[in-house]
Amino acid sequence: xxxxxxxxxxxxxxxxxxxxxxxxxxxxxxxxxxxxxxxxxxxxxxxxxxxxxxxxxxxxxxxxxxxxxxxxxxxxxxxxxxxxxxxxxxxxxxxxxxxxxxxxxxxxxxxxxxxxxxxxxxxxxxxxxxxxxxxxxxxxxxxxxxxxxxxxxxxxxxxxxxxxxxxxxxxxxxxxxxxxxxxxxxxxxxxxxxxxxxxxxxxxxxxxxxxxxxxxxxxxxxxxxxxxxxxxxxxxxxxxxxxxxxxxxxxxxxxxxxxxxxxxxxxxxxxxxxxxxxxxxxxxxxxxxxxxxxxxxxxxxxxxxxxxxxxxxxxxxxxxxxxxxxxxxxxxxxxxxxxxxxxxxxxxx
Amino acid sequence: xxxxxxxxxxxxxxxxxxxxxxxxxxxxxxxxxxxxxxxxxxxxxxxxxxxxxxxxxxxxxxxxxxxxxxxxxxxxxxxxxxxxxxxxxxxxxxxxxxxxxxxxxxxxxxxxxxxxxxxxxxxxxxxxxxxxxxxxxxxxxxxxxxxxxxxxxxxxxxxxxxxxxxxxxxxxxxxxxxxxxxxxxxxxxxxxxxxxxxxxxxxxxxxxxxxxxxxxxxxxxxxxxxxxxxxxxxxxxxxxxxxxxxxxxxxxxxxxxxxxxxxxxxxxxxxxxxxxxxxxxxxxxxxxxxxxxxxxxxxxxxxxxxxxxxxxxxxxxxxxxxxxxxxxxxxxxxxxxxxxxxxxxxxxx
Numbered sequence: 185x186x187x188x189x190x191x192x193x194x195x196x197x198x199x200x201x202x203x204x205x206x207x208x209x210x211x212x213x214x215x216x217x218x219x220x221x222x223x224x225x226x227x228x229x230x231x232x233x234x235x236x237x238x239x240x241x242x243x244x245x246x247x248x249x250x251x252x253x254x255x256x257x258x259x260x261x262x263x264x265x266x267x268x269x270x271x272x273x274x275x276x277x278x279x280x281x282x283x284x285x286x287x288x289x290x291x292x293x294x295x296x297x298x299x300x301x302x303x304x305x306x307x308x309x310x311x312x313x314x315x316x317x318x319x320x321x322x323x324x325x326x327x328x329x330x331x332x333x334x335x336x337x338x339x340x341x342x343x344x345x346x347x348x349x350x351x352x353x354x355x356x357x358x359x360x361x362x363x364x365x366x367x368x369x370x371x372x373x374x375x376x377x378x379x380x381x382x383x384x385x386x387x388x389x390x391x392x393x394x395x396x397x398x399x400x401x402x403x404x405x406x407x408x409x410x411x412x413x414x415x416x417x418x419x420x421x422x423x424x425x426x427x428x429x430x431x432x433x434x435x436x437x438x439x440x441x442x443x444x445x446x447x448x449x450x451x452x453x454x455x456x457x458x459x460x461x462x463x464x465x466x467x468x469x470x471x472x473x474x475x476x477x478x479x480x481x482x483x484x485x486x487x488x489x490x491x492x493x494x495x496x497x498x499x500x501x502x503x504x505x506x507x508x509x510x511x512x513x514x515x516x517x518x519x520x521x522x523x524x525x526x527x528x529x530x531x532x533x
Numbered sequence: 534x535x536x537x538x539x540x541x542x543x544x545x546x547x548x549x550x551x552x553x554x555x556x557x558x559x560x561x562x563x564x565x566x567x568x569x570x571x572x573x574x575x576x577x578x579x580x581x582x583x584x585x586x587x588x589x590x591x592x593x594x595x596x597x598x599x600x601x602x603x604x605x606x607x608x609x610x611x612x613x614x615x616x617x618x619x620x621x622x623x624x625x626x627x628x629x630x631x632x633x634x635x636x637x638x639x640x641x642x643x644x645x646x647x648x649x650x651x652x653x654x655x656x657x658x659x660x661x662x663x664x665x666x667x668x669x670x671x672x673x674x675x676x677x678x679x680x681x682x683x684x685x686x687x688x689x690x691x692x693x694x695x696x697x698x699x700x701x702x703x704x705x706x707x708x709x710x711x712x713x714x715x716x717x718x719x720x721x722x723x724x725x726x727x728x729x730x731x732x733x734x735x736x737x738x739x740x741x742x743x744x745x746x747x748x749x750x751x752x753x754x755x756x757x758x759x760x761x762x763x764x765x766x767x768x769x770x771x772x773x774x775x776x777x778x779x780x781x782x783x784x785x786x787x788x789x790x791x792x793x794x795x796x797x798x799x800x801x802x803x804x805x806x807x808x809x810x811x812x813x814x815x816x817x818x819x820x821x822x823x824x825x826x827x828x829x830x831x832x833x834x835x836x837x838x839x840x841x842x843x844x845x846x847x848x849x850x851x852x853x854x855x856x857x858x859x860x861x862x863x864x865x866x867x868x869x870x871x872x873x874x875x876x877x878x879x880x881x882x
Contacts, residue, residue: 272621289640448827478797480829
């Protein structure tokens, strides 16, 4: 929450507006061609488009807004996949802020890819969206440049990779969450504690596992690499990695499941193998989806404020669209541990 | 699945195209004013707009499509509320079909109202959406007329009220679902069977409760009005109505919970009161959301194919947008009972 001054984009010449005809001249094309590029029309040769966009970007051309604002009243929301209870929490946050501002939300699923397809950028430019919110996905440098050239700001929610300091993003305190989950298990008396992370390269998962190892280190417990497994945040991987952990010769007495959905899979694995929760195995999830309260036993988990994160990202994107410069372009909202009934002291052996 | 011939809209004059200037003349306004109305612009007096729209409707004016189709590549999706795991199943279905057709999905929540606000219709007309999908909500007659006049088809998914035979809609076999759930409990040996419906006026809830009473009738079990309660399909009402039923002097040994979320609330009420599932109480849900598999014990429920319903509705809307007339404008997809571990024979008393 510090108010660091944020540096402006390098090389931008905001004080020196350029006209469309100057860009057309520099690119060696007609004014209507530049207009087509600005309007995201598809009927421009890709080389020509790239040349014009590069000039637009280099000269910091800013579209003049018409009397009605000149922009459509839409905001784009992109998911890399739209397949869990997780997504609805995020959609609700974006929808809350958009509705209050009279904006409609255009929803896109990038079909499991971490980077939206090129056609998505074309569509966003064509509809002149006010801003774009990307969930757990990333833009290719060329896609960023195209949106930036047309003055369409974007904010990433819960970034998968390292978005870099100039990439606006709202996340949550993943490291602290991993630390709190593991510390809770240590305080209950557990010493053999397993963890199931998300996909290896995903930043939020790395941070949660680092929080886990730091808690063990601080308690003087040696980290056993056999107890660290990687899933994909979904139910099935929680079940599969959970089975592996529970079938070890010296199985863990507690597992930090990395996500609530992985915890659901772990519950399934435990049921199959006759392992009782929390008597034989303590489980901590991550997210605090509504389901965490309903399962038996109700799940101890790290609350990640998904709806608030999405609201914050949308507010940030709209501020950028109005030409404001928020004090911070990277925010992590706090996580906290919610203790329910899936964790207990380990049974005496 | 019968191929009944469907009647055309009464009084339409599809074979006799009218021009904008004829409509302007009849309305006593200028041609640009008619254009503004057609484009959904807000800067037209509401009386004028109503008069022009009435003429557009009466004369069956159809916008000529430009060479590129003349329509934006968007489809509108409206929820009356966007607050449960239920919604993501529907969003995924619409998104699946839209993505395959290269369309973007514009998502709106009507803020708990069963009828979207007037501003929503303005926005749909302004962006010239290809079609609109309404989930569990309804349009006012005036709203229907405005969309119809502009040739924007709409389809309702799981209608809340009785949409009438001319209103395209995709639902599920709710009555059969209620029947199957209750019959399953009767076959297990239960005689005191409670039910928690949705809101009283909602059609799908009425149908489920009618299926319940029909199953009791068929088995010669008298219907006890004290065992019929009404919720709102959400967790809290399942918990509250569940508590009431479980605290009766002669409580039911089985409850058909009307929705999976209400079943989750009933699980909570049972836990609070020390009632074991399925030993003391059998529970059947409705929907088969992913959560049904994860709870303890896994929930016996009626599977409602939400994603397929949404896909079917989207396909129907796009067929209507292309000017086709589907053989059936009302479809109910089949429901089926999924037996898991929350139901068992009643304990001997």
